[in-house]
Amino acid sequence: MTGLLPYGRQSVVEEDVAAVAEVLRGDWLTTGPQVTAFEEDLAGWTGGAGCAVVSNGTAALHTAYAAAGVGPGDEVVVPPMTFAATASTAVALGATVVFADVEEETFTLDPAAAAAAVTPRTRVVSAVDYAGHPADYDALRAALGRDVLLLADAAHSIGAAYHDRPVGSLADLTTFSFFPTKNLTTAEGGAVAAGDPALLARARRFRNHGLVREPAALRAPDEGGWHQEVHEFGLNYRLPDVLCALGRSQLRRLGDFLAARARLVARYDEALADLPGVLRPARRSWARPAWHLYPVRILDGRRREVYDRMRAAGIGVQVNYLPVHWHPAFADLGYRRGSCPVAEAFYAQQLSLPLYPDLTDADQDRVVDALAAALRGTPVRTAA
Ligand SMILES: *Cc1c(COP(=O)(O)O)cnc(C)c1O
Numbered sequence: 001m002t003g004l005l006p007y008g009r010q011s012v013v014e015e016d017v018a019a020v021a022e023v024l025r026g027d028w029l030t031t032g033p034q035v036t037a038f039e040e041d042l043a044g045w046t047g048g049a050g051c052a053v054v055s056n057g058t059a060a061l062h063t064a065y066a067a068a069g070v071g072p073g074d075e076v077v078v079p080p081m082t083f084a085a086t087a088s089t090a091v092a093l094g095a096t097v098v099f100a101d102v103e104e105e106t107f108t109l110d111p112a113a114a115a116a117a118v119t120p121r122t123r124v125v126s127a128v129d130y131a132g133h134p135a136d137y138d139a140l141r142a143a144l145g146r147d148v149l150l151l152a153d154a155a156h157s158i159g160a161a162y163h164d165r166p167v168g169s170l171a172d173l174t175t176f177s178f179f180p181t182k183n184l185t186t187a188e189g190g191a192v193a194a195g196d197p198a199l200l201a202r203a204r205r206f207r208n209h210g211l212v213r214e215p216a217a218l219r220a221p222d223e224g225g226w227h228q229e230v231h232e233f234g235l236n237y238r239l240p241d242v243l244c245a246l247g248r249s250q251l252r253r254l255g256d257f258l259a260a261r262a263r264l265v266a267r268y269d270e271a272l273a274d275l276p277g278v279l280r281p282a283r284r285s286w287a288r289p290a291w292h293l294y295p296v297r298i299l300d301g302r303r304r305e306v307y308d309r310m311r312a313a314g315i316g317v318q319v320n321y322l323p324v325h326w327h328p329a330f331a332d333l334g335y336r337r338g339s340c341p342v343a344e345a346f347y348a349q350q351l352s353l354p355l356y357p358d359l360t361d362a363d364q365d366r367v368v369d370a371l372a373a374a375l376r377g378t379p380v381r382t383a384a
Contacts, residue, residue: 005363007181007316007353013253030238041248042168042191046167053244056177058089060191065124069202071093076096077097081128081323082128084327087324095123101113103136108127108130108134108135111140111142111143123149131294132157134161136284149172152170154174158176160289164288173199175190208234208238210233261290268364277302277375295320303350306351306374310374313373315367353371
């Protein structure tokens with residue numbers, strides 16, 4: 001019996017190990033030349049939008065909201081079909097989160113629902129590229145107007161394109177995660193991308209304690225050569241040089257990772273086409289997704305049963321996600337079930353099948369067989 005087949009995992013090769021070891025032997029462990037180089041490499045994937053790397057995807061969201069000036073009295077519109085961090089980082093800054101429902105089929109933020117959630121206090125509307133499929137950014141922009149900042153939580157979607165424009169160039173602010181299950185990894189890591197240099201500068205400042213060093217900006221320019229000032233509160237969200245070297249090495253293979261994911265998605269699509277009781281993920285004609293998840297829908301109220309059966313068969317299926325407003329921390333603030341029916345109905349059916357570049361065809365066939373057996377309700381094989 002092999003171990004549980006995971007729903008996602010990293011792909012690390014000797015080249016990655018060597019890149020990290022080289023930095024470890026040098027002078028810089030944390031902020032050094034690899035940071036700037038990784039940021040420049042990332043900008044090659046964001047259509048040139050400048051990037052600020054940070055210590056994880058949650059820090060990226062916190063930093064992006066801070067750069068947008070989110071604070072007490074502000075509202076941030078968020079879809080519930082995401083990881084809690086998309087919303088909780090706005091709460092951490094004192095803002096009020098307003099949940100807006102997602103579209104059928106792609107389960108990304110519904111432009112009409114987002115527009116209906118906007119008030120004069122709205123500072124940011126956050127879209128999430130669920131599973132790696134871009135949200136409908138042109139429709140969001142048209143529905144929202146220019147007064148609110150649009151954020152793309154692209155933790156799933158680095159390398160994806162919308163009408164041939166790359167993720168990273170579609171919103172005012174874009175955030176990435178480099179957690180091991182994501183499309184590339186730095187162990188922990190993330191980034192904020194912004195086309196507006198002023199927003200990017202604010203993000204860079206927030207990730208480094210809010211420190212100001214440029215002489216022209218100092219309030220006490222004659223204090224001495226050591227002097228630096230905190231103008232606005234920030235945190236230490238720096239990504240170390242060691243991990244930036246890993247990120248650069250991984251980024252060189254991102255195209256291969258995405259091609260491997262796309263090939264496996266096509267294999268799943270074909271294998272599941274005629275399987276009753278399951279719906280495959282949809283894709284809009286204008287999207288070139290960077291499939292991070294392969295989210296199927298299990299019909300007839302059988303998701304829990306299929307999850308349990310597949311887990312028992314050694315298949316590490318996952319559910320992405322519990323609607324964020326259902327988490328007790330949000331329920332305790334008064335958010336109610338039933339407020340986002342599309343996301344909630346999707347959650348009741350959703351199941352993520354294993355998907356990662358090194359998933360073998362044989363293991364993928366095992367996943368399909370286990371799913372078919374679980375749907376038939378017959379005992380599933382437990383041996384690999
Ligand atoms: C993973 C993820 C995050 C958080 O990223 P971390 O690097 O794990 O902190 C935020 N949003 C979404 C949609 C994610 O999938």
